[in-house]
Amino acid sequence: MFKKLLKLSLAIGMFATFLQGASTFTLKLQSADPSGSINFKLQEKWAKTVATMTNSDIKIEILPVNSIVKYTETLDAIGAGVLDGEISSIAYFSGKDPAFALMGNTVGAWSDPNDLILFMEYGGGNEFMNKLMNPYGVTFVSAMTNGLESLVAKKPIRSVAELKGLKMRAPEGLVQAVFKAAGAAPVNLPYSEVFTSLDKGVIEAADASTLAVNAQAGLNKIAKYPIFPGFHSIPLMDLSINTKLWNKMPKNYQEIIKVSFRDYVRQIISTIKLSDKAEAARATATKDYTIITWPESEKIKFRRIAQGEWKKMSTESPNAKEAYDLITKFLKDNGMI
Incomplete structure (x- = not known):
């Protein structure tokens, strides 16, 4: 009986290990920001949050701008599997279709970064970006922006x-x-x-x-x-991931990435707004x-x-x-x- 239980226990353990391995993902995402910048540091913080929320089943490495490919080449690199994804600027792909330029920086349209995020989440922007990026083997996961430029x-x-x-x-x-x-x-x-x-x-x-x-x-x-x-x-930026890789992820992991990234976007918008207000107050004084x-x-x-x-x-x-x-x-x- 003991031998049977031992065999059964080992079999269950091996199956559990198999399941855990099958649901483990390591992603390399290239950023449009240099290492050491506040944006890059917040992106690394977001990656750690995802690891915590998934019990390290999803590990994300944030790579600085131009570290693997030139910043204008990330879309093709993701589709080819050279990169797993990006946190970058949509306007960088304007040469592929003018729609990337129009969506990437609709000059004069937005007076507040939250207006752009509202458009993306509730005005059909996210869905349209997937229409643009899916043919390249890339899934547009979430929108972001760095704030209103001066x-x-x-x-x-x-x-x-x-x-x-x-x-x-x-x-x-x-x-x-x-x-x-x-x-x-x-x-x-x-x-x-x-x-x-x-x-x-x-x-x-x-x-x-x-x-x-x-x-x-x-x-x-x-x-x-x-x-x-x-x-x-107010430039439109993105979190985008290789479509085949994205589709392999369980739905709950996809949702964790989406929700945690939306929280990161709010953090970056708030951080920039507070920094700008503090600088304006300092300069006035x-x-x-x-x-x-x-x-x-x-x-x-x-x-x-x-x-x-x-x-x-x-x-x-x-x-x-x-x-x-x-x-x-x-x-x-x-x-x-």
Whole structure:
């Protein structure tokens, strides 16, 4: 009898080990952020949360930007199995379809990062992104954003009219097209050259990052009239995973990843908002630089100009047209245009 029980116990143990192994996943996700940045640290914290919630059945390694492939190549790398997933920016894939550009940074559309997240979760954005990414063997799991960017400037810019002739840095694509339509003279410069270009007077203003990040980079010391809160740019970012791998995961593990990542998104939005508010309060108290705040009427003017550029881009592909219709419907339904 003992031998029979022993054999049965060993068989059960081996079966349990098999089941545990079958439900264990190790994922390598490449981030769009460098190691050491606040975003990267929060992503690592999220990965630890997933491990805790799954009793280490899901282990996620966050890799810094460009560590395995170039930041513009992650979509193909995930589909090919070189990477298991990404936490990156949708606009990086604009060359594949203009819809990625329109969804990735709908310039002038959003005044608050939570509005973008609402659109993604309740306005059909998540579903549309899966339509775009599924053909590449990639599943769009969740949306995220880093927050509302602040325009840095060496002179006060208080209205759309004062953008006329302004020499400024704006990334190639929709951001550049919108500022050009608004009367500015945008040039394409890498972020690494923004400080030097402002300092030497090559440009007078720059689309860069959030108020606190710009301050940490020293941009507000030489461009002493930042516009805050920002009005032009909230980039859409994503958590996306190889579709075959995603489909192998039990539904409860998929839900843990989704829910925990949504919590991470709220953390990053709140962290950035608090950092920006603290920096604005510090700058006001010390008078290190002068914050310019646009009235809502000027934001609406800029958004109307931006809409014309969205519409132009919508003619470039069927997916871009669908993205345009989806975004504008949500904005109209919620009284934002």
